[in-house]
Amino acid sequence: MTEQKQQLEQQLWNIANTLRGKMDADDFRDYILGFIFYKYLSRKMELYANEILEPDGLTFSEVEGHEQEAELLEALRDAALDKLGYFLAPSELFSELARRGNAGGKNQFILSDLSKVLTHIEQSTMGSESEDDFGNLFEDLDLTSSKLGKSENDKNELIVKVLAHLDQIDFDLENTDSDVLGDAYEYLIGQFASGAGKKAGEFYTPQQVSKVLSKLVTVGKDQLKSVYDPTCGSGSLLLRVAKEVKDVSAFYGQEMNPTTYNLCRMNMIMHDVHYNKFDIKNENTLEKPQHEDLRFEAIVANPPFSAKWSANALFMSDDRFSAYGKLAPSSKADFAFVQHMVHQLADNGTMAVVLPHGVLFRGAAEGHIRKYLIKDRNYLDAVIGLPANIFYGTSIPTCILVFKKERQHKDHILFIDSSQYFEKVKTQNYLREEDIAKIIDTYKSYCHAERSRSESEASHEAIDKYSYVATLKEVAENDYNLNIPRYVDTFEEEEPIDLNAVTTDLKALDADMQSTDATIADFCKQLGINTPF
Structure with a gap:
């Protein structure tokens, strides 16, 4: 095959x-x-x-x-x-x-x-x-x-x-x-x-990233009632989720670009998804949501990074945003997409979204929204750092945020730093199968661990230089800054310098230089010219 x-x-x-x-x-x-x-x-x-x-x-x-x-x-x-x-x-x-x-x-x-x-x-x-x-x-x-x-x-x-x-x-x-x-x-x-450069981000998520997202939202499940992607592009993410379970009853998506919207519907049909099983809409998700009355068991998304949106004050009465007290800035819609997706997530659902690293630490309105999601809602389940340069059209490092409304470990958040685990293929970095497996196995171990554990037990679950299970207390002490190096220590201690060896090398280098100077001086004498020193 x-x-x-x-x-x-x-x-x-x-x-x-x-x-x-x-x-x-x-x-x-x-x-x-x-x-x-x-x-x-x-x-x-x-x-x-x-x-x-x-x-x-x-x-x-x-x-x-x-x-x-x-x-x-x-x-x-x-x-x-x-x-x-x-x-x-x-x-x-x-x-x-x-x-x-x-x-x-x-x-x-x-x-x-x-x-x-x-x-x-x-x-x-x-x-x-x-x-x-x-x-x-x-x-x-x-x-x-x-x-x-x-x-x-x-x-x-x-x-x-x-x-x-x-x-x-x-x-x-x-x-x-x-x-x-x-x-x-x-x-x-x-x-x-x-080969499409920056335009590729409009319609395609690399397959290895799709695989990570789809595996995250299907942990512990072999069938889904529904899967949703609010920025579905060509539909690759939705279809990838279907490969991780025995059956998906319904696919939902929204895509703003008409050409990409057509491509998504073609892609669904080409994968033999019956027309009664998918509902893809062509509209701006943030400004005109088409599935706002529905709740989904799995949500996956790769929204356009730091896209602009209206941030109209009228949205403060929108159920998707009103509880937070603030809107994401008009220049960066990243958290607006997160708020939209959280609103659409079913109580028993899992959501995984790819975002730029800035969402982990930026302040002002974004910091306020981030704190509300963690402290007041306690929906954030995991933060996963990805390598730089794995998306077409941008080389920036990205992260995956995993959200659940009914979290098993309500007092902890898993942090994974997989930024150094990849293979370089031509000009792109690429997640290998073993890199994907390491992320998913780490998340599964976290999900399947005992519900009740002390702070010391949580810290012992860390994989050196790779992952760490932080308590909400630690996150609060960091003022809800989620920058991964604050939690996963990737510092590599340098070997001590042997000063005696350095001195010996310098003496040898000085002797070589004197020998070279003497050779140059002899050549200059034979040529009847002044030496350069």
Whole structure:
């Protein structure tokens, strides 16, 4: 399975690199991922239709032109809308468009047909339960854009090449136990993110960070009623949580960027998440929350670091913020996201959020909010320091804050410093499997430890130079400053200097210098010039 997955990933990435030409990577990402998605929808439609038609001795390709074509298509449409959430006719399948584009060994003009098909996929859902999940999904595939080529023929030639190359790849959707294509799709998103610089933070969390967050919120659980990401990007975090448990009943997310919002919905569907099981909204989470009446068992997020927000005084009457007495500053929305997420967290839930280190020690309103979360609510369960330079587009060190409303160890907070545990891969730092395991094993040990313990027992649970279980009293004595070095001692004592050895080395160095000076003086004498000293 791993070999098949790697082969598919490489095939898709090769197509992307071969056909992109001079187009910006961000722009081509939207096209290649969109066409992969179109092929996925087509193949799912074909397989499902063939399954339904099998008792009648028919295949989907034989329906158009059949004497009962209208009745068969109507029945297939109703079944597909319920099961898949959309409908495609046989003549609208990806394979058919790819065939027509290369008919007779020459590029045939298919742009207008392709545009109609993509529009029809969205229109087929109108009035059905899946309408919100498929609406405007292909709006970023602008087939009239000059980015595809100067002339209509140039655009058509590029699109036909893309379809032809993709048509040759077997997505292996018949294997229902495999999620090879979903993983390959995720791989492509990650590859585009790695080359997107600062923009990558808008839509992608590196897989190793996603793994840490998802494992943290699923400790002690093998199924979840719900998982939520208020800044869901491409949905990688939500989907990663699903890999850590047997079942997730419902996925919820909100994403402000329309293109990324479309990418997230595609990603959900590509991972075979039924449209009834996810609810992704396109809106600003802080300004216009879309799920404010719901509470979630697991919450994961990688909000944009120190983003700006309105911090409008009207929010002081908002249930998410009112109890704190202060709003996060307009120049740094980090704690506004934390407050929002805490509000949405179920009593039995766990929340893990990636934030810049500044949230651990900055004062003013942020210090006030931090103190309230610890002293008055006692929700903070763990603080985990990550290595610098593991996110695309920024090299700053980051941390993970873990929150629970029903904490097992109400008098303690776990601190982990994993900032020195990573592997450098090209220009990025990367958390290895053993680095992830060390974080999660340390947190699990903390969670599974005895509920009642004294301050001395807590301190004994520290892993030298790596972790420390602090009491709330210690945190209060530090004025609720959570800067990790205050709790985890990573100081490395230097070896004592042997002054006698240093003296001997200096004498030897002086002798060498005198010998060198004598050699230079002799050369100068032979040349009849003055010495430089």
